[in-house]
Amino acid sequence: MRTVYICKSLISLSLKNSSHLNKTPISLFPLLFFSSSLETPIAVANYLNDRHKFSAETASKVSSVVKYVKRPEETDSILSFLQESGFSDTHLQRVIKNAPQVLSANLERSIKPKFKFFQDLGFSSSDVVEIVSNDPRILTRSVDNRLGPSILTLKSVFGSNMDDVSRFVKRYGRILSFDLAKTMIPNIEFIMKSCGMSWTQITRYVYNCPRLFLFKPTQIREYVKRVDEMGINRKSKMFLPAIRAIRTMSIENWELKLEVFKSLGFSEDDILSVFRRAPLVFALSERKIRAKTQLLLSTGKCDISYVVNHPFLLTLSVENRLKPRLRVLEVLESRNLLLKNPSLATVFWFTDDKFFEKYVLPYSDEVGELFVVNKV
Structure with missing residues (x-):
């Protein structure tokens, strides 16, 4: 008008x-x-709620970052393009909630080139939806300065095998936000040289735990120094897990966990032994360490030395593994159904299927329902 x-x-x-x-x-x-x-700016909350039926929660979160949609028709085009590219309403809300900048992006110069980039690499439309949904901020990254160089770096790590790169990116899309040439490559080279690892070993670890390689090289060197001080041999298979554990803790956190172990009856030698055998125990919170240790000791089937010798027990879930299996054993023992008392370490090491086959299926009338209920 x-x-x-x-x-x-x-x-x-x-x-x-x-x-x-x-x-x-x-x-x-x-x-x-x-x-x-000319277009009249619209308050973000009204735009998302009224014009596109986004949830109130999403609209509220986005409006705390962006107040107005300055060019509603252009933003409509962006949302329409994403829908046409296979994004569901849930995907769209996740994208806008985590990357509100997309609302004011330029469709032709900023959004579409990202899709073309992935498609040219051989990613399917559903792959792109998955990658962008997992890290919507990818749509705000530069193809030339960040996404392209990151893919090239990953190719150099995985031997130009695009199947491996594709699986990796779909699983860890956020890694494309990092400058991998300045973090991942120097860290890989340092750890390979320091630990005597082969390229195959290191790439396997990169695939399963990429975050370890994204810190500044100076930080990785500091973590290695701290692990050395714990007495773990660099060629030990526990060396990299120890670095993972150390990087989750400040010196203050480490001291707090030492105090928790000491309060439970562990000596300093016991604590170091636990760290060397299962360093990821120290990535747990103080509350979890205390709860799991107290539960194990309360069974009367093990003492501190047993936990020290089988520290993996502290990495298991209380609700999904420790309690249900202890309850099954308690019932079987109370009814004299076991010929001998099994080792807790063995019982907890079994997979769910193996435990079910050995301790539940033969006694299904007594514990079948109990195990299923607790397992769920």
Whole structure:
């Protein structure tokens, strides 16, 4: 309506001035173009709620970062393009919630090139949806300065095997936000040299635990120094897990965990032994360490030395493994159904299927329902 009004006013003005030939005529076209391109900004919450039926929770979160949608029709085009590319309503809300900048992006210059980049690498449409949904901020990254170099780096790590790169990116899409040439490559080279690992070993570890290789090289060297001080041999298979554990803790956190172990009855030698055998125990919270240790000791089937010799027990879930299996054993023992008392380490090491086959299936009338209920 506003455009029509402006047009009528300009035409009227032009007719009034048409007799004054000595004056420069007014050109309507620039003004008409300018007026037709104007859009009234809309509050983000109203835009997402009313225009696109986003959830109130998503609209509220986005509006705390972005107040207005300045060009609603352009933003409509972005959302339409994402829908046409296979994004569901849930995907869309995840993208906008985690990367509100997408609302003000340029579809042709910023959004579409990211999709073309992945498609040119051989990723399917569903792959791209998965990658972007897992890390929507990918849509805000530069293809030339970040995404492209990151893919090249991953190719150098995985031997240009695009199947491996594809699986890796789908699983850890956020890694493309890092400057891998300055973090991953120097860290891989340092750890290989320090630990005497083969390229095959290191790439397997990169695939399963990439975050370890994303720290600044100076930080990795500091973690290695701290692990050395714990007495773990660099060629031990526990060396990299020890680095993983150390990087989750500040010196203060480490001291707190030492105090928890000491309060439970562990000596300093016991604590170091646990760390050397199962360093990831120290990545647990103080609360979990205390709860799991107290549960194991309360059974009367093991003492501190048993836990020290089988520290993997502290890495198991209380609700999904420790308690259900202890309850099954308790019932079987109370009814004298076991010929001998099994080792707790063995019982807890079994997979769920193996435990079911050995301790539940033969006694299904007594513990079948109990194990299923607790397992769930």
